[in-house]
Amino acid sequence: MSGILSKMMTALRGGATEVGEAIVDANAIRIYRQELVDARDHLAKAKESLTEVMAEEMRCAREVQRLEKQVAEHEGYAVAALNKGDEALATEVAERIASLEQELEAQRQARTTFATQATSLKAQVQQIERTIHAHERELSIVQTTDSVQKATRSIGNHFGSGNSRLYSARESLDRIKDRQQKEQDRMQAAKELEAAGPEAQLEEKLRQAGITKSQSGANEVLARLRKKQG
């Protein structure tokens, strides 16, 4: 566990939130990046070693097979020599078998050693892969925090500069609802007009174009009253 979240929480609670003060300094990001580069380098080397060791193991396995076959062959020869009563030849072949068996034992041991090394290197590769994943996650947390801070600063400056204003939640909600209501009313009116048929629609069009007058407005009433007085 890297404990990166605990570190970030401590930093955030620590009040490093004053304008211009970064929770994540550029140096920290550089260190995390370098750790990641080192770990990837380490991984490449471990994989290379693993490939070499596995190749050696395979070579030994082939050698063991070859020697086993030779030993079997020579055992056949020795038996044939004994059957022929040629003790001297049988002894010579037996000496050859002894030498082959020594070599065989050496190759078997080497194969076991390489196999053990390969197992250990595989575990090492997995360990480095986990480390890289952890570093990538840490770097992501640190960089995201950094980006959000910087973005927040830009947004803050934007509102501070008077280009826009920040509304309170209630204001925003009221304004949005009001707009939604108006839109609904407009749609309702259009629907009613549609339902009222073509005659009403024409009347409405004429009224909107100012050709016909709607019900007399206050101004017309006043004008009429003045005329009556005068």
Added chain:
Amino acid sequence: MKSLHQLVERLSALDSERCGGLIFDYQPMPGEVEVVQVTVQDREELPIYLTMADTQLLCICYLWGESEVDPERRTALYAAMLDMNIPMPLSSFARIDDRFAIFGALSRDSSVEDVALELATLSDNAVDALEAFADYLH
């Protein structure tokens, strides 16, 4: 998605159906990191801010400030926000400095359609959240 600029270009080309019937306007903002302000028509009070972080694309919408929270209902508000975090589609609640926010995080490899869906859902969630949490605010 290589850059915000490229993303915005492709978002602008989408028809409004892809944006949940909403109309978005994109405006880049000056600053240390690239931030694009997304204004939603008829919801201008709740702009969304797009920014590219290391591995993710963040869409952030500010909801209300610390000072707007009714102090007596603060704990209840926190609990309600946590309760709603999972049911709320695609978005989560957050706090940035002294402002509460709602946000969505996407992989930088997301398609432009995914980003559009994120923005539309986030905007709907934001309006809904203001209504749902109004009781906890002054």
